[in-house]
Amino acid sequence: MTYAAPIERANLSKPSVDMNTLLEGIQTCFDCAQACTADADADLAEPQGHEMIRCIRLCLDCADVCLATGKILSRQTAFDPPTARAALQSCALTCKVCGDECEQHARHGLAHCQTCMEACRHCEQACTTVLSSLPG
């Protein structure tokens, strides 16, 4: 995510929250979307099949919500705090629930779920920080 900082800084629309907080939110949303997409695929390759179903489903949902939220945060022009807040709340909760599910599988030794859990925890935390910085 080498490009987020210079583009956001050159945007004539000034951000509604602290720039570093915003950049952390953007980066963790895109990172978590990639991690969840990859983890759903790694789950699919596991021999225990049906035990991974909830993890696959939550990872797919989490990737979708993280991408929507990461794109919303990437836009500074005519930023709308109430709708951004709702997206961030949805993203933080989905990351929490997906991270909890990944944690179960990490405890049983699945390294890809351990990494995906870290991505979810990081994104949940960053969304919570952006939420507490939103105006209004």
Next chain:
Amino acid sequence: MTYAAPIERANLSKPSVDMNTLLEGIQTCFDCAQACTADADADLAEPQGHEMIRCIRLCLDCADVCLATGKILSRQTAFDPPTARAALQSCALTCKVCGDECEQHARHGLAHCQTCMEACRHCEQACTTVLSSLPG
């Protein structure tokens, strides 16, 4: 959206909400995502340029949130009501705010904004109905 009903009905995972309510939610989310994508583009082609900026921005956000929500609703397996609720709340609010913005431009004669407003109102209503049907 000819395909949603037969696929959802053939899914061995039974839906957590009334099937017709669910199908209406899925269809309106995908329809609204397409309408908002097309309306942002039609706004871009308008000569009044800067007056359309908030509409373009909200349409892009609304398309992102509607697609995430429409995909979440399309999945019946290991459906998670709390995260679905948060996504639906985010979607209903974004459709409300985007619909209100489109309504302003519809009053000034922009037919594409009138149609997009209808898509947003319909999707907001369908999300609200799914929300009131969610278990838990």
Next chain:
Amino acid sequence: MTYAAPIERANLSKPSVDMNTLLEGIQTCFDCAQACTADADADLAEPQGHEMIRCIRLCLDCADVCLATGKILSRQTAFDPPTARAALQSCALTCKVCGDECEQHARHGLAHCQTCMEACRHCEQACTTVLSSLPG
């Protein structure tokens, strides 16, 4: 997809291909994206688990490519035929391969794969028709 036609018609940017051909392309892309998202989920719920892995993977890819293509076709302003052509070729091929995989499972009695195959065939055909209508 009740909204595509009036929005595209009200767009001041005129489409680069015949309007009905374009609308069919847009609608089948969004419909196929929904069908593939739902079919991947229905596959996940099947007891034969590992036999469905290739179908799940191709459905996830096909949903991603159909959404990208459906959004590109929804934009008429500064339409760029060469990049649209590449997206349509990618979409037509992915629909062909995903439709072929779904057909295997449809033959073994999976009704959701039968429906998804129909969505893929329809979208492949519509993309091919748009391709043959593109200028340049």
Next chain:
Amino acid sequence: MTYAAPIERANLSKPSVDMNTLLEGIQTCFDCAQACTADADADLAEPQGHEMIRCIRLCLDCADVCLATGKILSRQTAFDPPTARAALQSCALTCKVCGDECEQHARHGLAHCQTCMEACRHCEQACTTVLSSLPG
């Protein structure tokens, strides 16, 4: 994109191309999708309005294609070289055309378009490298 490497390495499905080549492709696709999303927004905030329309449109298309391609590359299970090739060709071309457009605006002093051009060039190059490494 701290998470891509450990998840891809822990995936029981082995990648079809060299791991470092694959990881570079995944990272540049997600990075370019974020850059293009942010650049379209920064373009919208520019006072010269209508001169930015082609850049906004191409950035929106490029973000869509990069996300689809980045997600396809993130999946190693039942990887399908022909459809991946078509997605990569579409992505490389769209990055080329979008990068060329951004370059025009960079020459007129728009720093956000300069950065977005770099993201597009990097992603185009990485897609071309993955293309030349694909089996078959």
